[in-house]
Amino acid sequence: MLKSFNLLKQLGSVGKSQDATDLLTEDLVMVEQRVEPAKKAAQVIHKKLLGCLQSQLGLDTERRMKKLPLMLLSVSMAESLKDFDPDSSIRKVLEMCCFMESHLAATLSDFELKLEKEVLEPLNKLSEEDLPEILKNKKQFAKLTMDWHNARNKSQASTGPQAKQDGLKEEVEEAWRKLESIKDQYSADLYHFATKEDDYANYFIRLLELQGVCMYGKVYGESLLTHLYNSGREIAVPIHECVHMLLHTGMREEGLFRLAAAASVVKRLKSSLDGGVVNHSEFTDPHAVAGALKSYLRELPEPLMTFELYNDWFQAAGEKELTDKLEQFKIVLKKLPSENYNNLRYLVQFLSCLSEQQAVNRMSPSNIAIVLGPNLLWPRMEGEAALLDMASASSVQVVAVVEPLIQHSSSLFPEGTVPHSM
Template sequence: MLKSFNLLKQLGSVGKSQDATDLLTEDLVMVEQRVEPAKKAAQVIHKKLLGCLQSQLGLDTERRMKKLPLMLLSVSMAESFKEFDPDSSIRKVLEMCCFMESHLAATLADFELKLEKEVLEPLNKLSEEDLPEILKNKKQFAKLTMDWHNARNKSQASTGPQAKHNGLKEEVEEAWRKLESIKDQYSADLYHFATKEDDYANYFIRLLELQAEHHKNSHDFLERNISELKENHSQTDSQENNSKQKVYGEPLLTHLYNSGREIAVPIQECVHMLLHTGMREEGLFRLAAAASVVKRLKSSLDGGVVNHSEFNDPHAVAGALKSYLRELPEPLMTFELYNDWFQAAGEKELTDKLEQFKIVLKKLPSENYNNLRYLVQFLSCLSEQQAV
């Protein structure tokens, strides 16, 4: 305020000057030197800001939003998730992402509309209207100053008749009146610029404020919704994992507990399929099947859904069964009883051997005993069939 008051006093004293060299005070000369850089800064920054926009000028928020890349991304997500079944986790995540990208597009459109109204339009007016008018008066001031100097020099150098001298004097006075008029206008322009300079600087501060507001709103929205998305996705994964527990590589007791079964799925399903297709197959547990078929069958068993008609190669079924037994963290016959089994098998007399096997079998956990018994019964049946 004090700076503006002092400048106003200086401008008031300018009008009393009768020498063109004193028409502008030192402070006004300093103000004058800031006009051209201000115009250039406003022009350059306005142009660069336009390049930062992702939407078209002059549109309302809704119409801007439709043309934003973020909105096009949201639309693509909406089209993509329709291809998935309603229970797909990918569909559920894409649905949420679609909503979030759409909201971010709306937030961006609103930010760019505010930026246009509160920064771009004022900068454009400053660089294309307000400051060019001051510079136009500056140019006129310089021209009329030169005209006044020329008229005065011509009058002072005149040696002709008095009438001619009087005419030249009138030209000097007329040139001075014009110079005084433009000086008043130009000085007023400079004073106005000086008093508004802080307002012009605020355009750039407002740019940063709008950016901060936009990024904060976007960040808060993303943080809040990503947390919700992760929580929901985690719950979905947990539910799916509970309903579709992996079988291969899982401890036997864990699988039986989760599935509510007495016999493991791979053992029971593979035995059922082999009873129909593999009882007379030569080299059933010796010959290898196509790895891709075995892998597909294992995936089906892991998922809990097996279409028996899809797997008519008994060697692939036998391969899936052997793979399950190999991948058990602890074998059916258990690590703990390894030495007992070894000692029982070492008995020379068959009667003693069978008696020792019965003793070891009684030491097995019930889940191991039930599945081993089921498997041995199948192998016994297979042996009888292939012996015929």
Template sequence: MLNLLKQQFASVGKNQDATDLLTEDLVLVEQRVEPAKRAAQVIHKKLAGCLQSQQGLDVEKRTKKLPLMMLSVSMAESFKDFDGESPMRKVLEMCCFMQTLLAKTLADFEVQLEKEVLEPLNKLSEEDLPEILRNKKLFAKLTTDWQTARNRSQASSGPQAKQDGLREEVEEAWRKLESIKDQYSADLYHFASKEESYATYFIRLLELQAEYHKNSLGCLEKNITELKENHNQSAPRLRNLSGQVYGVPLLSHLQNSNRQIAAPIQECVHMLLHRGLREEGLFRLAAAASVVKRLKVQLEQWKHRPQRV
């Protein structure tokens, strides 16, 4: 038996490591295991850090804890103070509804991401690949044990009983090495056969992201269009009530307010006729900016008034 072992491993030097007992294709596969473990571990950690809610929650509980849902709740509380005809209330109501939809869409995305990407990556980095690496370590140790026993047997020149004992030690070391080598080789072949499926975890990540952004964009575009239509329909009615003065063509202002003279000019002339002669420094002292701003706002909000005769 010892002669057979010597013939099989005559080319194995004293300082050669465990990989010398593997075929070239398995050596190549072996070099990918540790990088795969590191990649899965790091990406799982960073990807989990991108989640906006706690892992392990269902969609309903996750939605409630998302920042978007907190924003929706704040909007709902804010519009309660407005009257039912307020444009801001109507816009806030729609925004509140949209934030809730976006939060639900995000929660659905995170649940899928956790199930289809995070959990497989965690299993890969914490269970599957560590088992292969443990067998690799054991394979290296048993290779060293076998080489050590073989070297002692080759160097022995003592009694026959001692040589027989060393020969048995070599045989036992080889049996253990052969057993773990078979297991380790099977692990490496299994990893090689599954490596392409492991790569699809990252493709699935991109697919889920694309689907999430598409759904979010669709929700926003649909509801923003509806919001603008409703807002534009109410805006002319409000402008007609107030008689918009600034920011519109002069002709539009005159037509909408049923005037022949622009409201600011008419009011200024009216003031000059009634109070101008008693105001000291009327054309010498500039009015404060806050006063001018307040007067402009008052004119914007002024309801239709009959023209002064």
């Protein structure tokens, strides 16, 4: 009885208001206002996305692809070209078109399968299961709040016999117990929604990522030339975005490129870069950004400094006189494809800026070359041989190449520099 009395006393300031939100904390009221819009957004976008699909839900990639209009077009082209002789120019063009339509169908099929599993299904669960349960408890909370107010007002207005007044007080206490129970459940629902809101937002981010990969292709593991052609850029997305973020947050960070970050954060950043959508404020750990940049360089099918010039770099680094060494470096740099040159220049000039802060970040040109050099230049090897080379004498030689590039970047790359740290 004392507990119920104290609880009722705590809520005495509510007065005659019958608004359920008066019983919630201010932060929960703010969260509560987001639930209904979230449900509506999830429902509407789920419905519109379904309307965009060209394949049937629930099918695997291969069966889905066979039913796509693009694949049917490819089959028709394949059948049509049979009527032409092998030397016909129309036949040759149809063969090319047949392959391209088939490739587009496979790409679209893969995109729609991932869209179904990673966006549509989570949005449907959110709008049809998770949020309706919260809204159901909201409705019950409002009803029981009304019941409690009515019981309390009835009790306060009673002037009848003591026995009747005691009965009305018991009804107030019972109404409060029910209200307290649903209030606890509803508050827990709202707190859970608040903790999961970023995850829900990621459903829409994932949509953009999938669309980016579908439109422009993957970035990680793709050749530099293909990526630049698909994206219409001069500087690769991971290099440009990571350098930009590090200029803001990482220039004075000790051990940048040397210390590892949480693998899950690096993976998420790589996924965002693959999709072409990066929220800089989401990735505040400079080591994660540096890790994503190192990973991009290492996953290139060919090193940024190229297989072809592998020996040329070492020969240039072997010159004893600094003047001769720099002249030989300039000769090798001119042999680089323009795409490789532009990206190497952009990266090295950033690394030069980073080394200017070595008194704080402990990353001298030598230290940078040690941790990053093997990701810029490696021999044309595969499998275990390439892994062993990373720890061999040739990796030490790479340091002798990359260190002077950083030290003398202004002389070797006179075209301009990236912005200094902000």
